Amino acid sequence: MLGANDGLISTSSLVVGVAAAQSDHHAVLLSGIAGMAAGSLSMAAGEYVSVSSQADTEKADLALERAELKAAPEAEKKELAQIYVSRGVDPETAYKVAGQMMDHDALGAHARDELGIHEQTRARPLQAAVASAASFAAGALPAPLLVAFLAPRWITAAIAAVTIVLLFVLGSVAAELGGAPRWRGALRVAFWGVLAMACTILIGRWFGTVTG
Numbered sequence: 001m002l003g004a005n006d007g008l009i010s011t012s013s014l015v016v017g018v019a020a021a022q023s024d025h026h027a028v029l030l031s032g033i034a035g036m037a038a039g040s041l042s043m044a045a046g047e048y049v050s051v052s053s054q055a056d057t058e059k060a061d062l063a064l065e066r067a068e069l070k071a072a073p074e075a076e077k078k079e080l081a082q083i084y085v086s087r088g089v090d091p092e093t094a095y096k097v098a099g100q101m102m103d104h105d106a107l108g109a110h111a112r113d114e115l116g117i118h119e120q121t122r123a124r125p126l127q128a129a130v131a132s133a134a135s136f137a138a139g140a141l142p143a144p145l146l147v148a149f150l151a152p153r154w155i156t157a158a159i160a161a162v163t164i165v166l167l168f169v170l171g172s173v174a175a176e177l178g179g180a181p182r183w184r185g186a187l188r189v190a191f192w193g194v195l196a197m198a199c200t201i202l203i204g205r206w207f208g209t210v211t212g
């Protein structure tokens with residue numbers, strides 16, 4: 001979601017900025033495609049690095065836990081039982097449950113209930129990288145598509161209109177998912193989109209005049 005917003009705002013701004021600077025249709029299209037590729041790869045790299053360090057932390061925590069289980073199994077059983085007690089189980093039952101769970105899968109029980117590491121929520125760097133690159137690319141796609149299929153004089157107006165509408169949609173869906181008022185989320189993200197496009201158009205005009 002956030003990646004799609006990024007892709008939409010940055011690529012649309014880039015394209016309208018280049019279009020304001022010069023009128024070569026091919027160069028405008030190329031800027032959109034390059035912006036889309038660069039942004040997606042940069043998102044993938046950033047996500048990969050951050051989720052990898054999260055995965056390293058999880059791996060180190062699990063290794064430590066495995067060593068503790070080997071060195072002091074009884075203390076670990078009491079520790080796990082104490083966690084169940086703090087969640088409302090009576091001490092005797094908690095100790096029994098801890099024992100049975102550790103007989104079944106000691107590391108798994110400690111990973112879940114002590115460290116909060118679950119199989120479904122484990123850090124997966126590659127999947128995270130692909131997902132955020134794809135989401136950026138999906139958001140970035142409308143701008144170069146409009147350039148490819150529209151006459152040059154319509155490009156800026158069409159990109160601005162489509163971008164604002166899509167930002168409204170993304171913003172209100174994100175607000176809805178987050179349980180916030182829809183119009184507020186939509187207005188907030190659309191405001192930044194308008195600001196970004198206005199800035200790059202001004203910068204493009206200015207540099208276009210200075211260098212052209």
Ligand SMILES: [Zn+2]
Binds near residue numbers: 068076080114
């Ligand atoms: Zn433990």
